Amino acid sequence: MNLILTVLQIVAPVGILAGVGFAWVKAGFEYRMEFVTRLAMTLATPCLIFTALMKTEIDRAALADLLFAAIAAYGLLTLVFWGLTLVLKLERRTYLSPLIFGNTGNLGLPLALFAFGQVGLGYAVVVFAVAGVWGFTFGVWLVSQGGSPLRVLKEPLVAGTLLGALFLWQGWHTPLWLTNSLDLIGQMAIPLMLITLGVAVARLSPGRLGQAVWLSALRVVLCLAIGAGVGHLFALEPVAAAVLILQVSTPVAVTTYMLAAKYGADSEAVAGMVIVSTLLSIVTLPLTLAFLI
Secondary structure, eight states: OHHHHHHHHHHHHHHHHHHHHHHHHHTTOOOOHHHHHHHIIIIIHHHHHHHHHHHOOSOHHHHHHHHHHHHHHHHHHHHHHHHHHHHHTOOHHHHHHHHHOBOIIIIIHHHHHHHHHHHHHHHHHHHHHHHHHHIIIIIHHHHHTOOOGGGGGGOHHHHHHHHHHHHHHHTOOOOHHHHHHHHHHHTTHHHHHHHHHHHHHHHOOOOOHHHHHHHHHHHHHHHHHHHHHHHHHTTOOHHHHHHHHHHHTSOBOHHHHHHHHHHTSOHHHHHHHHHHHHHHHHHHHHHHHHHHO
C-alpha cells in the first residue's frame, strides 16, 4: 500500500498538469503553443538546467559516469531501432526519431524530480541534455534529410547545459540575487512543459493506431532493457541508474511529431505513436517507478 501511495504521489502531479492542458483545449480556450513552447524552451528550461547543474551536490565523477552512460544508451538505441526499421521495412525518416527520442523534458524531468528530489533532477538534466543534443543534430538531420548539425550550437538549451557544466566543474556560483531570479524563471519550466504536453496530445489526430500500439509496446520493452543494461554495464549508483532507465523509457516526444510535420515525413503515423505511447505510459511509468523506487 505504501508503495502504491508513493508512486501515486509521483505520477499524480504529472497527470493533473497534463490533464489541465488537455481539458483547456477541449473546453475551447486559446493556447498559443508556439509562444509557450518558445518561452519554455528558450528561457525557462535553460534556466532550470543551469541552476540545477550549478547547485547540484552530486559528485562530479558520478555525473560524468552518467553522461557517458547516457551517450552509450542513445547510441545503442539508435543502432537497435535503425536495425528494427530495416527489418520491418519502415520509413526511417518517419519512424526512427519517435522510436529513439522520448519525452525526457516534458515528462522525464518532473518525474525524476518528484521521484528522487533535487538529486534526481540533477541526474535527469544530464540525460535530457544528451537526448537534446542528439535530437537537435542527428534527429533533425534524419527527418529533414540534410542540414548542418552545427545548428545545435544555437539552441539555448545547449548554452544552459554547457554553462551549468562549467560552473559545476569550477565550483562557481552566481550572486544570490541572480540565482534566486534564475530559480524563479526555471520554476516555470516544468508546469509549462506538462500543460503543453496535454495541449499537444489534445490537438493531435492519431493515425494507424494498430501499428502504433505494437510499435509503442515494443519500444518500451527495448528502451527499458537498454537502459537497465547500460546502467549495469557502467555500474551506475542506484539513483543515477534509475533516472537513466526512467528517462530513456519515457513516451514518444511530441517534438518528433512537430519535426515530421515541418519536414514532410508521415506526421499522422508519428502522431499515432505519440498518443498511444503516452496512453501506454499511464500503465508503464507507474510500474517502472514501482520497480525503481
